[in-house]
Amino acid sequence: MKVLVAVKRVIDYNVKVRVKPDNSGVDLANVKMAMNPFDEIAVEEAVRLKEKGIATEIVVVSIGPKAAQEQIRTALALGADRGILIETDEEVQSLDAAKLLKGVVEKEAPQLILLGKQSIDTDNNQTGQMLAGLLGCGQGTFASRVDVEGDSVVVEREIDGGLMDIKLKLPAVITADLRLNEPRYASLPNIMKAKKKPLETLSVGDLGVELKPRLKTLKVEEPPKRQAGIKVSSVDELVEKLKNEAKVI
Amino acid sequence: MSVLVVADHDNQNLKPVTLNVLGAAKQLGGDIVVLVAGEGCGAVAEQAAKAEGVSKVLVADNAAYGHHLAENVAALIAEIASDYSHILAAANTTGKDILPRAAALLDVAQVSDIIRVESADTFVRPFYAGNAIATVQSSDPIKVITVRGTGFDAVAAEGGSAAVESLDIVKDAGLSEFVKEELAKSDRPELTSARVVVSGGRGMQNGENFKMLYELADKLGAAVGASRAAVDAGFVPNDMQVGQTGKIVAPELYIAVGISGAIQHLAGMSDSKVIVAINKDEDAPIFQVADYGLVADLFEAVPELISKL
Structure with a gap:
C-alpha cells in the first residue's frame, strides 16, 4: 500500500512569535523554521505502517518555497522513500493546498493520505478535511490510533466528549492528533542516506491549479497583554481575595 | 442576508456552545436558520426553536446523520448552502471536522475559530497559538466560519418560537461508518x-x-x-x-x-x-x-x- 504524507514548513515551535511593527503579519525573517509538529506525527505513523509491513512506499509532499526541501529531507531521514516539492513563493491558502494535494493524489494513487491535524502557524485545521471532500473519500480527523484492516481503516478520534472510532473505506485521509505516536529522531546515517533519496519538484501549474487566495489579511496585532497580578502568601489570603476582591466565589 | 447555524448536539440536547454561535450569527444580522442534522433528534429541534433570534429550524433526521459523520453532514450542508450568505458552526471537534469539508464542496475558503465579527465579510481570529490576532476579509460568496464559543455571548435559550421544518434530504456517502464511542461521564459542568x-x-x-x-x-x-x-x-x-x-x-x-x-x-x-x-x-x-x-x-x-x- 502506498502512503502519501503532506508536510508543511512552519516557524519552529520554540521560537517566540513577533508581530511586525507595521501590523502586516508575523516576522519570519531569519527565524528558525521546522516541520509542523503534527506533520511529524503523520510521518512517524507512515513509517510505523511500513515497519509493520502494511505500507510499501511512503511519498512525502510539501508545498512552499525551495527551502521547504529541508522539511522533505527531514521526512526522508525519518523513513519516507521519496519526496515531491510543489514549489511556490506565493501564499497558499488551505483550499488551494487541498487542490494541489488532490493533484498529487491523482498522480500517485496512494491508499492512505496522512496530514497533521493543523499547522501551528495558521492554526486553521482545514486542509485534510478539504482534501477528503475534494477527493470524495472518507476522513479520520484528530486521529489517536490507526488500524488498517484489509480495504478499510479504523481510526480512533479524539473528540470533545472522549474517543470515537470510525471505519473508513480506503483510500482515506487521516489527520494526526498529538497522541497518535511519539515521533523518533533521525539518526545521522539516515540523515546522510536521505540526501540521496529522490526529490521531485513540481510547479503549481504542473498540477493544473491556479492559486486564488480568498482571504485577505487586513492586519495582524499582538494579543492584549494580561498583567501579572499579585502573589498571596497563604491559602487564607487567597480565599479572602477571591471572596472579597475578585468576588468569584 | 441569511445565516445558517449548524447545531451541535447529541440527538437529545442542544449543546450550549450553539447558543454562543447564535450570538455570533446575531451580530451578522439577517435571518438565522438552524440546521439540526441527527437521528431521533426532534427534541434538539424543539430546543433550537426556542433559542433567541432563530427564525427557522431545519431538521434532517436520518440514520446517516446520527453520529455527525462529516462525509454525510458536509454533503447535506453543501446541498442547502446556496440559500445562505454565511454558514456557522462551533469551533469544536464536530464543527472542525464537518465545516472545512463542506467549504471545499462549495469551493469556498473557511475562516476558522473567529473571536469577533467586524462586518459581514471581516472577522477576527487568533493564530500562532494565540500569539497574534488577525483581521481577515473573505471574498467568497458564501462565508463558511467556525466560531470560538468563548468569543461570543450566548443568546437566551428560551423565549423564541421558530418554525420547525423537516428536511427530506438523505446524503449517505457510504464512505464511513460509526464503530464505537467512549464518552467521559461526569456530573460536573462541561x-x-x-x-x-x-x-x-x-x-x-x-x-x-x-x-x-x-x-x-x-x-x-x-x-x-x-x-x-x-x-x-x-x-x-x-x-x-x-x-x-x-x-x-x-x-x-x-x-x-x-x-x-x-x-x-x-x-x-x-x-x-x-x-x-x-x-x-x-x-x-x-x-x-x-x-x-x-x-x-x-x-x-x-x-x-x-x-x-
Missing part, C-alpha cells in the same frame, strides 16, 4: 461552559492525585481540566485537555494547579476572567498571567483550600 474551572498539570504527579482536584471542583461547582503534559503522561483522558489544540475555556475563575504555563496552555485559558495559580516554582510562567499566585506545595495548599471553602 469544561467549555463552566463558570469555574480547576486544572491540573504535570505537578499532580499521577492520575490518582487528581481526586484532590475533583474534590476542590465539587466545592466550587467547577469543571476539571488538565494541561497537555498531564494528558500526555496518561494522568487523565484527552477530553480534559485545555490549550491550543485542546479545549478553549474562558470561565469566571480558572485555578491552575501544578501547571507551569506553557504557551500552548495559555492559549487555551488566558481569556479567563480571574486566574489563580498554585505552583511551588515561583518562576513558573503561569504566574505572569495569574491574578493571584500562591507559591506553595500543591499537596499542602489544595487540601487546605478545600477545607476552607
Whole structure:
C-alpha cells in the first residue's frame, strides 16, 4: 500500500512569535523554521505502517518555497522513500493546498493520505478535511490510533466528549492528533542516506491549479497583554481575595 | 442576508456552545436558520426553536446523520448552502471536522475559530497559538466560519418560537461508518461552559492525585481540566485537555494547579476572567498571567483550600 504524507514548513515551535511593527503579519525573517509538529506525527505513523509491513512506499509532499526541501529531507531521514516539492513563493491558502494535494493524489494513487491535524502557524485545521471532500473519500480527523484492516481503516478520534472510532473505506485521509505516536529522531546515517533519496519538484501549474487566495489579511496585532497580578502568601489570603476582591466565589 | 447555524448536539440536547454561535450569527444580522442534522433528534429541534433570534429550524433526521459523520453532514450542508450568505458552526471537534469539508464542496475558503465579527465579510481570529490576532476579509460568496464559543455571548435559550421544518434530504456517502464511542461521564459542568474551572498539570504527579482536584471542583461547582503534559503522561483522558489544540475555556475563575504555563496552555485559558495559580516554582510562567499566585506545595495548599471553602 502506498502512503502519501503532506508536510508543511512552519516557524519552529520554540521560537517566540513577533508581530511586525507595521501590523502586516508575523516576522519570519531569519527565524528558525521546522516541520509542523503534527506533520511529524503523520510521518512517524507512515513509517510505523511500513515497519509493520502494511505500507510499501511512503511519498512525502510539501508545498512552499525551495527551502521547504529541508522539511522533505527531514521526512526522508525519518523513513519516507521519496519526496515531491510543489514549489511556490506565493501564499497558499488551505483550499488551494487541498487542490494541489488532490493533484498529487491523482498522480500517485496512494491508499492512505496522512496530514497533521493543523499547522501551528495558521492554526486553521482545514486542509485534510478539504482534501477528503475534494477527493470524495472518507476522513479520520484528530486521529489517536490507526488500524488498517484489509480495504478499510479504523481510526480512533479524539473528540470533545472522549474517543470515537470510525471505519473508513480506503483510500482515506487521516489527520494526526498529538497522541497518535511519539515521533523518533533521525539518526545521522539516515540523515546522510536521505540526501540521496529522490526529490521531485513540481510547479503549481504542473498540477493544473491556479492559486486564488480568498482571504485577505487586513492586519495582524499582538494579543492584549494580561498583567501579572499579585502573589498571596497563604491559602487564607487567597480565599479572602477571591471572596472579597475578585468576588468569584 | 441569511445565516445558517449548524447545531451541535447529541440527538437529545442542544449543546450550549450553539447558543454562543447564535450570538455570533446575531451580530451578522439577517435571518438565522438552524440546521439540526441527527437521528431521533426532534427534541434538539424543539430546543433550537426556542433559542433567541432563530427564525427557522431545519431538521434532517436520518440514520446517516446520527453520529455527525462529516462525509454525510458536509454533503447535506453543501446541498442547502446556496440559500445562505454565511454558514456557522462551533469551533469544536464536530464543527472542525464537518465545516472545512463542506467549504471545499462549495469551493469556498473557511475562516476558522473567529473571536469577533467586524462586518459581514471581516472577522477576527487568533493564530500562532494565540500569539497574534488577525483581521481577515473573505471574498467568497458564501462565508463558511467556525466560531470560538468563548468569543461570543450566548443568546437566551428560551423565549423564541421558530418554525420547525423537516428536511427530506438523505446524503449517505457510504464512505464511513460509526464503530464505537467512549464518552467521559461526569456530573460536573462541561469544561467549555463552566463558570469555574480547576486544572491540573504535570505537578499532580499521577492520575490518582487528581481526586484532590475533583474534590476542590465539587466545592466550587467547577469543571476539571488538565494541561497537555498531564494528558500526555496518561494522568487523565484527552477530553480534559485545555490549550491550543485542546479545549478553549474562558470561565469566571480558572485555578491552575501544578501547571507551569506553557504557551500552548495559555492559549487555551488566558481569556479567563480571574486566574489563580498554585505552583511551588515561583518562576513558573503561569504566574505572569495569574491574578493571584500562591507559591506553595500543591499537596499542602489544595487540601487546605478545600477545607476552607
